[in-house]
Amino acid sequence: MIRMRLYAGIALCLITVVVLRAADKRPTGVTDGNKYRDSLYGFVFEKYDNWKFGKVDNEDPAKPRATRCILTQKSVAVPTEYRENEDKFNIPAIGFFVDTTEMPLEAYAADLADRKSKRPSRKELTKDFSILGKGSFIDQGPITIDGQRAIAQHYRQDYEVQLYNRLKDQYSIKEDVMLGDLYLTKRGNTVYVIHLTCERAIYRTVNEEAKTIIMSVDFDPPVEDRSPTDSTAGADSGASGQ
Numbered sequence: 001m002i003r004m005r006l007y008a009g010i011a012l013c014l015i016t017v018v019v020l021r022a023a024d025k026r027p028t029g030v031t032d033g034n035k036y037r038d039s040l041y042g043f044v045f046e047k048y049d050n051w052k053f054g055k056v057d058n059e060d061p062a063k064p065r066a067t068r069c070i071l072t073q074k075s076v077a078v079p080t081e082y083r084e085n086e087d088k089f090n091i092p093a094i095g096f097f098v099d100t101t102e103m104p105l106e107a108y109a110a111d112l113a114d115r116k117s118k119r120p121s122r123k124e125l126t127k128d129f130s131i132l133g134k135g136s137f138i139d140q141g142p143i144t145i146d147g148q149r150a151i152a153q154h155y156r157q158d159y160e161v162q163l164y165n166r167l168k169d170q171y172s173i174k175e176d177v178m179l180g181d182l183y184l185t186k187r188g189n190t191v192y193v194i195h196l197t198c199e200r201a202i203y204r205t206v207n208e209e210a211k212t213i214i215m216s217v218d219f220d221p222p223v224e225d226r227s228p229t230d231s232t233a234g235a236d237s238g239a240s241g242q
Contacts (some may be wrong), residue, residue: 052071066125107139178197
């Protein structure tokens with residue numbers, strides 16, 4: 001009997017901890033139609049119609065996640081040689097990543113481009129922007145995002161893929177290229193990193209859509225655009241909590 005009461009007490013404590021932790025979490029980012037609002041980092045942007053928001057969960061504002069939002073293209077222009085192997089063709093993706101550092105923007109950008117870098121946030125960014133770990137840095141140049149000084153970096157990853165030809169009933173190896181872009185800007189000690197990953201065959205069109213999204217970023221939005229009003233999480237469901 002004593003043992004049963006002990007187990008019951010432990011179970012009750014565990015349930016209480018879980019409930020308290022859940023209570024600490026809330027939506028710090030929501031979507032409304034084509035617009036994303038991030039109340040924690042105070043930025044807003046609008047997605048291109050041909051893109052969709054990924055599903056995200058509520059979070060504890062005291063322990064914010066670095067990845068704020070991920071988008072993927074809806075209607076992908078798959079090249080003819082991949083029509084029978086669409087699962088081998090990578091869907092274009094855009095991500096918003098946030099980091100904290102006292103490093104100047106230029107030094108931070110150089111650190112990301114350095115494959116020998118031990119920065120933990122670089123490893124974290126690589127989870128969504130894998131080309132940073134598998135590819136190579138090409139070049140970079142200055143740009144402006146919402147009137148702020150920013151840096152655009154370009155990467156590429158050469159790889160081989162095995163494709164199946166149904167008519168010939170055989171497999172062949174194709175050499176292909178993944179392209180990736182990083183757009184970085186800094187406000188105070190907060191670095192905003194926007195990344196784009198896309199197959200070379202459709203990069204030009206995808207890049208135009210991505211730039212439309214990036215140039216819509218507003219770091220000083222109106223007050224009504226800063227506070228999420230819906231805690232429902234979901235992908236393109238009208239609102240997604242983060």
